[in-house]
Amino acid sequence: MTKVLELQGYIFTNKPDIIIINESWLKSSIPSSDIFPASYDVRRLDRSALTHPSDPLEPKRFRANGGGVLIAHREDIGISSYRFRKFSGQAELLSIFITNNNTNFCISTFYRARTLR
Numbered sequence: 001m002t003k004v005l006e007l008q009g010y011i012f013t014n015k016p017d018i019i020i021i022n023e024s025w026l027k028s029s030i031p032s033s034d035i036f037p038a039s040y041d042v043r044r045l046d047r048s049a050l051t052h053p054s055d056p057l058e059p060k061r062f063r064a065n066g067g068g069v070l071i072a073h074r075e076d077i078g079i080s081s082y083r084f085r086k087f088s089g090q091a092e093l094l095s096i097f098i099t100n101n102n103t104n105f106c107i108s109t110f111y112r113a114r115t116l117r
Contacts, residue, residue, distance in 0.1 A: 004035060011037065017077045022111045024068035036072055043084045044070035045092045069094045069109045 011019070024044065026035070032042035047067030069092045073079070079098050087093040091112035098105040 007035065008037075011040075015074065017074055018107060019070075019072040020107070020109045021070045021072075022068075022109055023066060024070050025066055026068050026070070032070075032072075039075055040072045041075050042070060042072040043086075043094060043096060044068065045086045045094045047092070067092060067111060067113055069111050071096050071107060071109060 010016075019040070024046070026032075026044060026046050028046060032040075032044065036042050045068065071084075071094055073096070077100075079100055084094070084096045086095075091110060093108065093110045095106055095108040098107070
């Protein structure tokens with residue numbers, strides 16, 4: 001069973017409110033709808049040359065696979081206010097800010113690849 005099918009089975013069976021994934025390995029050519037059901041709002045920050053620059057010792061080397069972060073939430077969980085921020089430095093940082101029943105939450109995920117050496 002592939003990891004995608006395993007994840008889809010988990011989502012279908014358990015219907016988690018929020019899903020956070022690091023090392024998503026997703027690229028812009030892969031739509032979120034290929035992975036998640038339409039009932040989930042998905043925010044993602046895929047690996048890029050900005051977040052994972054080439055190795056200074058081997059400038060032509062860029063690890064295109066790996067990395068990437070995402071936060072997905074069910075659309076029916078009653079979020080009254082929602083913002084999201086993403087930061088791309090030499091890492092991937094994604095946060096969602098949620099207001100629900102006058103309570104504020106910030107949920108974040110962070111990934112920084114190890115150095116190539």
